[in-house]
Amino acid sequence: MVDIRELGVVQYEDGLKLMKSLQAQRISDEIPDTLLILEHQEVVTVGPRARNDGIRPPEDYSTQAVDRGGGLTWHGPGQIVCYPVFKWGLREQEASVAEIITKIEQWVIDALGMLNINGERDHRMQGVWVDGHKICSIGLSFLRWVSRHGFTVNVNTPPGRVEAVAGCGLTADTTTSLENLGYEVDAQAVKQALLDAMQFGPVTGS
Incomplete structure (x- = not known):
């Protein structure tokens, strides 16, 4: 059973x-x-x-240290954030952090596939990539x-903002959004695809 909570815009x-x-x-287990x-x-x-x-972002970005x-x-804006507060290790292929990351990657890849978008893994960094860019x-x-924490999917982020942030080992412009890559898809469709692709048991909530 998975309780789904859609919260709108939340301060970090x-x-x-x-x-x-x-x-x-x-x-x-409460x-x-x-x-x-x-x-x-x-x-x-x-x-x-x-x-x-x-490594830090450009000076005009607010920052928050995390663990x-x-x-x-x-x-x-324009980014879907998913935080799975899950108890792992109860299902197959969850014996290590690497296996859990792989499982989440496949979750996102399957969701994108439902929208006719080809998501892939890339040797440069964990996550999901489309057309050679990390989304x-x-x-x-x-x-x-x-x-705690989780994953993000960049759908239609403001032009140039996510692109200017260089992740560890990556250059600027490597990370981008689906819209910037030419895919016309709205955030609600991506959210629904993520729910449809989730294979962690029945869901509740809305």
Whole structure:
């Protein structure tokens, strides 16, 4: 059973507090697996890898330090954010973080396929890529195998904003949006495809 919560636009700090609360509840089995679907106002989250390497976005971006894996991740309008507060290891192919990342990548690839968009993996970095560009970032943090944070899908982000943020090991313009690549698809269609492609059990909520 997965409880789906579509929250609209959420301040990043409020989303972080909610994730931490839900993670504690999921660890104690007070709630089922819960998927948060939302959008943030513009902010670039800075993971430990980026901090250790001294990598920062351009100066005109707000930033927020986070404890999930990975480097820089842009959040903002036109991006779908999914936070799976899931207890992993209860299903097949969830024995390691790498397997969980692969499972999420396949989830997004399957959803894009439903929209006739060819999503792929790329050796340059985890996530999902379309036409040689990264459109989905994944970064998780675990406590007792219950996850916080999650993944993003860039649908129709403001021109030039996500493109200017260079992820760890990537150059600027590598990460972009589906719209910038010429795909005409709205965010609601992508959300529905993600729900249709989810293979983690029945869903509740709306």
